[in-house]
Amino acid sequence: MKVKKKIKTIKVVVDKCNGCRACEMICSAFHANPQYSSNNPERSRIRVIRDPLKDIYVPVYAGEYTSAECMGRDKYVIDGKEYGECDFCRASCPSRTLFKEPDSGLPLKCDMCESDPPQEKPLCVQWCINEALVYEEREEEVEEGEMLGDVETGLEAMIDKYGLQKIADTVARISMSSKC
Amino acid sequence: MRYAETGFNLEVDLSRGSVDRVETDPGLTELHLGGLGTNARLLWDRVPADADPFSPENLLIFGTGLLCGTPAPGANRTIVTTLSPQTRLMAFSMMGGFFAPELKYAGYDKVVIRGRSPKLVYLWINNDKVEIRDASHLQGKGAGETAELLRQELKEPKAQVVSIGLAGENRVYYASIEQGRSSASRGGVGAVMGDKGLKAIVVRGTKDINVADPAKFMSLANDVLKYIQFRATNPIPGVPAILSGLGSPQEMAIHDESWHTENFAWGNARTRRKGFWTEEVEKTWRETQENARKRLISCYNCPMKCGATVSVPNTPVYMMKCYSKLTYTMAAMSDLEFGFQIAQKATEYGVDAFSAPQTMAFAVELYEAGILTDQNMPGFPTDNKERFYWLLDKIVRREGIGDILANGTYWAAQQIGKGAEAYAHNNIKKHEQLPLKLGMLNPIYFLMYSTGEKIGITQIEGQFPQAPFNTKEEREEFVKDWFQVPDEKFKQYFLDWEPRGENSNPYYPTVGMSCEIVDWMEKMHYIDDALGVCAGLSSFPLKPPYHMHNYPLFISAATGMDIDEAELSQIARRNRTLVRAINSRRGLRRADEKPPEDHWKKRFPELEEQLRDEYYKFKGWNSQGIPTKESLHELAMDFVGEDLERRGIIKNEG
Numbered sequence A: 001m002k003v004k005k006k007i008k009t010i011k012v013v014v015d016k017c018n019g020c021r022a023c024e025m026i027c028s029a030f031h032a033n034p035q036y037s038s039n040n041p042e043r044s045r046i047r048v049i050r051d052p053l054k055d056i057y058v059p060v061y062a063g064e065y066t067s068a069e070c071m072g073r074d075k076y077v078i079d080g081k082e083y084g085e086c087d088f089c090r091a092s093c094p095s096r097t098l099f100k101e102p103d104s105g106l107p108l109k110c111d112m113c114e115s116d117p118p119q120e121k122p123l124c125v126q127w128c129i130n131e132a133l134v135y136e137e138r139e140e141e142v143e144e145g146e147m148l149g150d151v152e153t154g155l156e157a158m159i160d161k162y163g164l165q166k167i168a169d170t171v172a173r174i175s176m177s178s179k180c
Numbered sequence B: 001m002r003y004a005e006t007g008f009n010l011e012v013d014l015s016r017g018s019v020d021r022v023e024t025d026p027g028l029t030e031l032h033l034g035g036l037g038t039n040a041r042l043l044w045d046r047v048p049a050d051a052d053p054f055s056p057e058n059l060l061i062f063g064t065g066l067l068c069g070t071p072a073p074g075a076n077r078t079i080v081t082t083l084s085p086q087t088r089l090m091a092f093s094m095m096g097g098f099f100a101p102e103l104k105y106a107g108y109d110k111v112v113i114r115g116r117s118p119k120l121v122y123l124w125i126n127n128d129k130v131e132i133r134d135a136s137h138l139q140g141k142g143a144g145e146t147a148e149l150l151r152q153e154l155k156e157p158k159a160q161v162v163s164i165g166l167a168g169e170n171r172v173y174y175a176s177i178e179q180g181r182s183s184a185s186r187g188g189v190g191a192v193m194g195d196k197g198l199k200a201i202v203v204r205g206t207k208d209i210n211v212a213d214p215a216k217f218m219s220l221a222n223d224v225l226k227y228i229q230f231r232a233t234n235p236i237p238g239v240p241a242i243l244s245g246l247g248s249p250q251e252m253a254i255h256d257e258s259w260h261t262e263n264f265a266w267g268n269a270r271t272r273r274k275g276f277w278t279e280e281v282e283k284t285w286r287e288t289q290e291n292a293r294k295r296l297i298s299c300y301n302c303p304m305k306c307g308a309t310v311s312v313p314n315t316p317v318y319m320m321k322c323y324s325k326l327t328y329t330m331a332a333m334s335d336l337e338f339g340f341q342i343a344q345k346a347t348e349y350g351v352d353a354f355s356a357p358q359t360m361a362f363a364v365e366l367y368e369a370g371i372l373t374d375q376n377m378p379g380f381p382t383d384n385k386e387r388f389y390w391l392l393d394k395i396v397r398r399e400g401i402g403d404i405l406a407n408g409t410y411w412a413a414q415q416i417g418k419g420a421e422a423y424a425h426n427n428i429k430k431h432e433q434l435p436l437k438l439g440m441l442n443p444i445y446f447l448m449y450s451t452g453e454k455i456g457i458t459q460i461e462g463q464f465p466q467a468p469f470n471t472k473e474e475r476e477e478f479v480k481d482w483f484q485v486p487d488e489k490f491k492q493y494f495l496d497w498e499p500r501g502e503n504s505n506p507y508y509p510t511v512g513m514s515c516e517i518v519d520w521m522e523k524m525h526y527i528d529d530a531l532g533v534c535a536g537l538s539s540f541p542l543k544p545p546y547h548m549h550n551y552p553l554f555i556s557a558a559t560g561m562d563i564d565e566a567e568l569s570q571i572a573r574r575n576r577t578l579v580r581a582i583n584s585r586r587g588l589r590r591a592d593e594k595p596p597e598d599h600w601k602k603r604f605p606e607l608e609e610q611l612r613d614e615y616y617k618f619k620g621w622n623s624q625g626i627p628t629k630e631s632l633h634e635l636a637m638d639f640v641g642e643d644l645e646r647r648g649i650i651k652n653e654g
């Protein structure tokens, strides 16, 4: 079934990025628990892919988790310079560490800074005062469906890695031991 | 849990090849904050007073500031501290970029290097895993080249690297430590790194930095960002464009160089070129810059864009920061294209972009004066530009005359003799300075230049305007929203400061006022350098976002320590005094504290003595500029007083 939904997006104006990584920092701080109590760009859901000498400054948002490696290993040539496909990929995938929690290895995904009350603008957009990140909202007809939350995305990744049974057993064991 | 800081230093002994992770004393943070403060404390405690800069017992400390790695915008400085081979005093050179936050995320506040490795090595810090690794394959490689090679070798594109080039390896007295878009250049810190046999430090960190009061801290950080935005759209009126905004001078963004090219001296601080900046020059220089500049770039967590990626024909791409754009051009009296080209080589070699061009111009001047001859310089080209490339190569290799020039103008002049000393005319404390030639002595700047411990005079300018404004109306306008002043009296000092007449330089600001103003400027610098906040957002520009009133709040929210303005002032004073004590112990005396002879055309010997006298008193130093026992006692540093007394540097007056 199709429903009307407010779609939140962020336009990335690569030309305006100065590579400061404020977006990485603030995203990680926002998602810390308690909020802002710590920061660590490695936990961020946005990464600035930087290669200054090649003039590459590409902020990339963490997208869906893919449980399998993709087939693509294509090369792209932009303005005479060669880039690997993974350089720009939004996915958290088994073949690389990008967009994974540093401690758990669980995938990260941009949630547009969902919070209660909602933020006026996503935090990375607020902190990118160079306007390389521009927040946009639009109405769109989309398929109704549940969006996976952080926990589910993480669990899905764990299940892929260890199998459902093992995860279920582990959960059972932990909940037992935390009772006593 | 420690807040803001990690609470651990990395202690590396290159002689023994050992690495230790050492927990630090939180009491020292309370006394000195961090960064420069605790660096100085380590140097005082652990380096013998008479140590040779080139000896295993000299320490080379890479200290992050207390706020580095927190969300505080622009808190990204690495403070490199050691004994300078050139000045023989303490060197503390700052670099922005990305190294300090990465080191914090790896779990360390400082990397303390001691000893000397028998062969060239690099240090690989990957969170808890730290290794000293062979770097023989990197010998002779450029600084930037080394960083790239290491990132590839370690398969860590996100690692941050500090490295030296050939100049550092060969212990050129003004060798720098490079870090891509930034460098620690002044004081020869790269030479000490080379002496230790350390080619590079690579760091990758993926841990958290915590703050004590997140809500408060974020609201302060957001205020700073808002203010940066405000200033971007509201430049300060009534001052030259270069002083109207924030950040370090926006040399990569601006094209109009009339002020620098006509007011600074060219060559080795030799010639003012009034009327240089013509329409034609403006056109060529604009084109050169537009073609060369790829992108304006920032340091970690800062929206200002003070650097640029530069690409000129037949030269590899590199990153340039503020003034190196002009220093080579002006030293060689050439065009901007040449400046951009030679700066690439110089950056890869790793030399300080103030001292290197001046030393090369000094050599050319000595040659033209017949003091250096073809005998000293066989094969010296006739073409002006080629001469500079020739000299640069000789210097970084320490070949022939280059071996002498590699010691900087002061030491080289001594070695060359035959009147060469007269050509080394732009030094303070044996160190090359900004090629400024000014008219009337400015008492504030006289004190900052003479008594500053940072020694690079470009680094000490401050929040108080450099010159009086012309009209009373302009001055009144300026003070209206000048909330950064630590005390209201400074507004009056400024309001009464006239370009001419009784209330003008050199007798106004009065000696007393000058002491207070300089003390304020210094204080801000010492706080920035302890916190690791870029001077471009604090102590350097007019009306910056960080100042005396919000800093205590930042520190308290970050660390959980309860600090007010008075306490912060006291810490700044303690750090400043400790640096002075280190230098006193190494022989710094009043006679060393003077600007270059011809820095100002009009000098006032009596007034200058008076300024020094009063300032020393104001600081709690004796007539030689050495901290007194009483003032050290007030600053909880009796151990320093006792040491100075034991050495007979101060007398027991009690």
Ligand code: SF4
Residues within 6 Å of the ligand: A016, A017, A018, A019, A020, A021, A022, A023, A024, A048, A059, A127, A128, A129, A130, A131, A132, A133
């Ligand atoms: S905050 Fe903006 S300018 Fe800075 S790295 Fe992120 S996208 Fe680029």
Ligand code: SF4
Residues within 6 Å of the ligand: A026, A027, A028, A030, A044, A045, A046, A061, A062, A109, A110, A111, A112, A113, A114, A122, A123, A124, A125
């Ligand atoms: S929108 Fe929010 S969650 Fe997504 S990357 Fe930006 S700060 Fe992170």
Ligand code: SF4
Residues within 6 Å of the ligand: B074, B075, B076, B096, B097, B246, B247, B248, B297, B298, B299, B300, B302, B303, B304, B305, B306, B307, B534, B535, B536, B537
């Ligand atoms: S103001 Fe400029 S130099 Fe300072 S931190 Fe920001 S980008 Fe770096």
